[in-house]
Amino acid sequence: MSRLLKAFYAAAVYLFLYLPLAVLVVFSFNDSRLTLAWKGFTLSWYVKLLHNRTLLDAALNSLTVAALSACAATVAGTLAAVALSRWRFPGRKSLSAVMYVVMMSPDIVMALSLLVLFVSLGLPLGFGTLLLAHVTFCIPFVTVTVLSRLSGFDWGLMEAAMDLGASESQAFWRVILPLAAPAVAAGWLMSFTLSLDDVIISFFTTGPTYEVLPLRIYSMVRLGVKPEVNALCTVMIGLTLAAVAVSHLLLRERRRA
């Protein structure tokens, strides 16, 4: 009895989480403009998607910004985490507090303050400002992830490396980075997804010259949901699942080694 109850409960949880995604995937194959009724299977929306240049350009822009900002945030965030956990310096506490403030502050506040900053600096809104904004809000996520991995890190290993002839940077590359690698990778993935689906901050910090996918979809949806969007989202779900599977495999490989 209780087994049945547990199974039911688990099913309800999965349904709750994945039903919206399933609906989206199903409708991306629906042969109907009006998305509410099933009219038969088709791949035509995917074909349409392939010919929708603006949508594909926006997707490419999003991926570019996501990849670049994830890389930049990972470098800066990892270095910050190493500094915060290794050294005791004046302002250390407030620096780590600021990280959390940036992480917790509402997107709209971040968005407005970045906009005000860029405008007052006279920077033209576009790719550059968008990238800067994304790097800014991604850094704390990387730092916090890597910091938790480095808490309880044996800094004696660093001394051992230097004792054996390594310089500070050699010790970093050969000892700290390999040991922190899973957290660094997790930080990169987190930054990538955060950047990819950000709407509010992107809305305020990019200009007409550089359109990203969430904003493109947003403006399309205002005129009614087009099934191509469903198709595009299905592709992205597929990519996400693949990424999760790969990272899972990589982590398991590492544990076995």
Added chain:
Amino acid sequence: MTGRDDIIEIIDLSKAYGGADALCGISLSVRRGEFLTLLGPSGCGKTTLLRCLAGFERPGAGTVLLDGRDVTRLPPNRRAVNTVFQNYALFPHMSVAQNVAFGLDLQRLPRAETARRVNEALDLVRLTGYGERRPAQLSGGQQQRVALARALVLRPLVLLLDEPLSALDLKLRKQMQLELKELQRELGLTFVFVTHDQEEALSMSDRVAVMRDGRIVQIGSPAEVYERPADLFVARFVGETNVLDAVVREAGPGRLVVDVEGVRRTVACGDSGCLFAPGERACIVLRPEDMRAATAADLAGDEELRAALGPEQSLRGRVVLTTYKGMTYDISVALPSGRSIRITRFFDEDDPSVHFRVGDEVAVSWVAGWEVVLPSDRARPGDLAEAGPAAGERSRDDDEDGEDGR
């Protein structure tokens, strides 16, 4: 100024942490090829001194010469010394062979040369064939050997060892002590070894430097430190000790007449005899194994014993505790003054049983000339309190120590 035989010369080295002195003007020479131990209780500065040699600490003042070259300001990666750390500090993400090869890789040696030297080093510490394993798959003793191989493979001028055996259990520790000593002799390498375990220090070292409060209190061969302690701290820290209070009655060259526990005895005091004036207080330091005890029944049956333990030269006491230790047994004797002393006897063929019983009245004495006389005013009030935890540590590490009456 540096002798050709000195591989390390430390001149007037000082280091302070937040106002507290960790090292106060240490000067010390380490001879080429010797096994030097820095011995002292926790907080005495021995590890700080070692870290100054390795380059992890910048001394506030003073100079460290390594093979005649000033290395005081050099970072650890530019000193030809290597360290075996207390917790081994093996790189967990590398195999044993990669750990050992770490320093060689940094020197960009040819692959074949690196592989050859790694295998050599693993052979040396008897870990042949363990190269592919991860440190986590090894026992504590094996990890210890990897740490040793990793440091030795670079052929350092001096090997620094920071309490490397403290994490091992007693049996393994004894075995590693022997192996380390053998290795050191075989390689002719200079070892600077830090420990708080006096037994370890005595059994392995060519010289022992006893440290306290950032200073070296005494430096000498294990026998010198044990038999001729420079002060009460050394006497109490190195080995088991009985300390008796005495008052000087007559002072002559090399000998003193003292009143100790109600008995008048003549004691030898080497060259320091002239330091005492009649009426002054002194401390008589006696090792438990140098003391003798006998019951009235023993004395009645043995002419020789009567001569050694006659009433005019023996202290009177009552046995309060007997401790069986396998090869030896200890008795604790309470003297009339309330002081408790400890006497160690070896079992011998003539007398295989513990014949002292708690409550026995015994005569206690020692072989004249085996005592050490120290001025009592040099002992500061903190002595007892500080010797306490260190003694406790030793008995925890080493079951043979048992309970001591300090």
